[in-house]
Amino acid sequence: MKRPKIVVLGAGYGGLMTVTRLQKQLSSNEADIVLVNKNDYHYETTWLHEASAGTLHHDKVRYDVSSVIDSGKVQFVQATALKVDHNAKKVILEDGELDYDYLVVALGAAPETFGIQGLDKYAFSIVNVDAARQIREHIEYQFATYKVEEDKKPERLTIVVGGAGFTGIEFLGELGNRIPELCKEYDIDQELVRVICVEAAPSALPGFDPELVKYAMAHLEKKGVEFMIGTAIKEATPEGIKVAKGEDEIEEIKAATVVWAAGVRGNPIIEASEFENMRGRVKVDANLRAPGLSDVFIIGDCSLVINEEINRPYPPTAQIAMQQGELVAKNIANLVKGNTHLETFVFDNKGTVCSLGHDDAIGVVFGKKVTGTTASFMKKMVDNRALLMVGGVGLTLKKGKFKFF
Amino acid sequence: MKRPKIVVLGAGYGGLMTVTRLQKQLSSNEADIVLVNKNDYHYETTWLHEASAGTLHHDKVRYDVSSVIDSGKVQFVQATALKVDHNAKKVILEDGELDYDYLVVALGAAPETFGIQGLDKYAFSIVNVDAARQIREHIEYQFATYKVEEDKKPERLTIVVGGAGFTGIEFLGELGNRIPELCKEYDIDQELVRVICVEAAPSALPGFDPELVKYAMAHLEKKGVEFMIGTAIKEATPEGIKVAKGEDEIEEIKAATVVWAAGVRGNPIIEASEFENMRGRVKVDANLRAPGLSDVFIIGDCSLVINEEINRPYPPTAQIAMQQGELVAKNIANLVKGNTHLETFVFDNKGTVCSLGHDDAIGVVFGKKVTGTTASFMKKMVDNRALLMVGGVGLTLKKGKFKFF
Known part of the structure; x- marks a missing residue:
């Protein structure tokens, strides 16, 4: 047989x-x-x-x-x-x-680009290892180039994140940690860097507890993120994005890096x-x-x-x-x-934890709201659990997120 | 007074x-x-x-x-x-x-671009820290992008070095060490990478002992460098360079990275x-x-x-x-x-030592020809000596080139 x-x-x-x-x-x-x-x-x-x-x-x-x-x-x-x-x-x-x-x-x-013009061509998406590597290098290259060029283009230091959903917020959290490092690496004044999150929905993290959303936004704003909530991206161009402003108006935001994380x-x-x-x-x-x-x-x-x-x-x-x-x-x-x-x-x-960088997070775990280091710790445990379930203890020890003091 | x-x-x-x-x-x-x-x-x-x-x-x-x-x-x-x-x-x-x-x-x-068209615009020069950082990031970004793009452009993995003088040769030596690392970092087959050195003069490293020049070229060729000696760059373009081939012919070499190190x-x-x-x-x-x-x-x-x-x-x-x-x-x-x-x-x-990467060099020191690890060691001593003379022992220990076994 x-x-x-x-x-x-x-x-x-x-x-x-x-x-x-x-x-x-x-x-x-x-x-x-x-x-x-x-x-x-x-x-x-x-x-x-x-x-x-x-x-x-x-x-x-x-x-x-x-x-x-x-x-x-x-x-x-x-x-x-x-x-x-x-x-x-x-x-x-x-x-x-x-x-x-x-x-x-x-x-x-x-x-999913929802038919928004130019997104597939001019925006990055966090879809796989190859793409992630390119986004990382793209941002670094903009910083390096800004430092060299005589006629400085401030938009090289502007990063637009399309979407304040789970991926968008987690990416913003990491940028919050990364931007100071990049500024140090390329001798750039951090005041010159702009990170803008554009979200069409009336709130960030739809479906999340409003108190947690408020916590997350305050945390990210403290790290320099500007939020444009209830704002739809109309088009992505080689220069940046165009967003709807009021009924008929269109505002252009120049940005060398646009990351689409909205769907x-x-x-x-x-x-x-x-x-x-x-x-x-x-x-x-x-x-x-x-x-x-x-x-x-x-x-x-x-x-x-x-x-x-x-x-x-x-x-x-x-x-x-x-x-x-x-x-x-x-x-x-x-x-x-x-x-x-x-x-x-x-x-x-079992719940959801949304990271806000390496040191903070928000989430609901077994029905309980968590923030701060507790949530951050839970997030790392969630990450390690996936490794444990697929690859056992060996893989978890090899690839897991631990900090040994 | x-x-x-x-x-x-x-x-x-x-x-x-x-x-x-x-x-x-x-x-x-x-x-x-x-x-x-x-x-x-x-x-x-x-x-x-x-x-x-x-x-x-x-x-x-x-x-x-x-x-x-x-x-x-x-x-x-x-x-x-x-x-x-x-x-x-x-x-x-x-x-x-x-x-x-x-x-x-x-x-x-x-x-010094000797009036060659496009070099100031389309070629990099190893002139200062800002420029060096940008060259490093530019090359990495090409590798990262090659890996992502559907319609792969092989020229992203081509680096042209204009000039086989001191700086050109030393840069080629470092690329010889760096390319394998980049290929590993970006999951790229090293066979796809081309490093081409174009030199207008009839020999590499003019003024150097011919035996040492031969040693250097053989070493770099083993690391994958292609030499085009006696070949003049006629123009740099957004796509690469144009070189003279015979009397009237022009050959185009597509390359995403052109580094001008010839004068x-x-x-x-x-x-x-x-x-x-x-x-x-x-x-x-x-x-x-x-x-x-x-x-x-x-x-x-x-x-x-x-x-x-x-x-x-x-x-x-x-x-x-x-x-x-x-x-x-x-x-x-x-x-x-x-x-x-x-x-x-x-x-x-006191002599001159030309590095060929971290592990090899050629040179003439106190009138004596040196190659290999001896030359490589001498080179590091030359580098450390500059630190010692300007900043004393403290600076040398802090910034010097040492390898502790």
Whole structure:
């Protein structure tokens, strides 16, 4: 009898959780497990804002896929997946194809620019290690160049962050720590640097407790961040951005660095594969399967799960992706073993902590509001927990966030 | 009786040597000493190629002027000097003026582009700390961007060094060490990187022993440097350079980074002040004074001293600048003390060592040819010696090049 073939696309939080759980639950005689990922490394998407600001080296936010998979049970294929042909039960890769009996799509998100002109061309997005590295170097290069040029362009020292959501705020927190270092490195007066956060919604961190939002904004303003809340970016240009001011007016903000952190959508593969979707996210069934397909599971940022309490989708987070990965691994293992009973997914929200730089944070953990060093400590524990769950104690010690006194 | 006022322009090798010797030889009752410099720090011009390549942090190549001057005897003025009015005995600063009884012009060099179109606009020059930092960041930014862009431009990974003279060769040596690090940092295959040295003269390192030149070129070629000797750069463009190929043909070399290291001239102040000069360098008299002026001394890269043996000017080096500074300090101290006998300048050439990266070098020291680790060690001693002579043991220990095993 042929062993069933399980293909997992993506070595992010969801994909790695799926594979590391599958390799524990299945023997190599029971199934062939194939993990497909563009890079030979996993990166911590939730730490990329640090690599982008330059406060944490990008090698600290990634580790080799090979360090967490059991090569006796899992075959790793470094490739880019383009499309799922669910009729033929095949994945089309950039260079070849793979058939599957069970497929787990865990490919993460792509930036959502909401059709705002120029954003895709003139703004950076904190999407992966390559992008984070470029943002870091771009900012440094602007500082270095400002110092050299005779006819000084003040906009070289202006950084616009589009969006005061989770990623935007966390990135601003890191910039708050990084800017003084950059000023020292390039002999630049910190008064000349501007960091502007533009958010279209009427408040920063929508969905967060207003008291915590106020705390976060006050903290960031003290570090020099200027907020333009309730202000929509109309266009990104080679010179900066244009924002709406009142009804008809447009204001131009010159900035050499524009980082778009205001929204994500599912991976383009979802649309390419013609799954029913909303902005690249598939509303999965109770077992996290694509509608009408018994063998295709979709988890993480490409999946859409409704929070029944408020009748709105859960935001895509590492936490939900990992819980989905665990469940999918359990269900697929059962199917492989001939047990057709599938467990349904229930999100166990342990809370959310939003970092404000290395020394402060805000959050709600197990239903309790936290700020300051407590929150900051909780954040690091959250970060370490992901490592622990995927790679165990060894990886956590190697890549975790610790401070030894 | 009014104390004579000695003004020294420039805190480079020559200027600092002058001031540190003057402050030893004169009491604060005998003269007012004023040191004028654009920055509040001195930088090691001969180490800038390392800061430019990114192999040595720029803070290691500079130290505060205040750390070597005796503030009880020397007044430091941070200013940019524009012109010397030798009839009125005044120096015109960007913001104000200074009168003098004795003037020492020790302002260093500026890049000489020989009228080659586009070089001033599209090529970098290793001229100061600000420029070195920008070159370092520019190269890194190209690597970071190459990794991100969909439509990859191979020229982002091409670095052209214009000139195989001393600075060009030393910079190539550092790049040889730095490129592998950059490739690792940005996950780039080293095969994709090109480092091309273009030299118009029929040989690299003109004036050096041919055997040593051969050694140097072989060493650098092993590290991946491509040499185009006897090839003239005709133009620098936003895309790279155009070089002469045969009689009429022009070849274009695409390169995101072009560093011009093929020539220097004296500081523009020389021409602005209407001193008789050749490319900004003044042929000084035997006492290092400007022709016809008893109170203006010119040393370092703005001075021109003929090597009688070959009837050609000595190349501008830190070594000659420092010896000139010592002599001028002695002569001015004598004049201040009423002793009108001036000593004449004789260059005591102790040799030259050209670095080929941190682990190799070539040179002639006390008339003996050296290569490899011996030469490399000698080079570091030469570097440390400049620190020792200006700032003593303390500065040498703080800023010197040592490796403790």
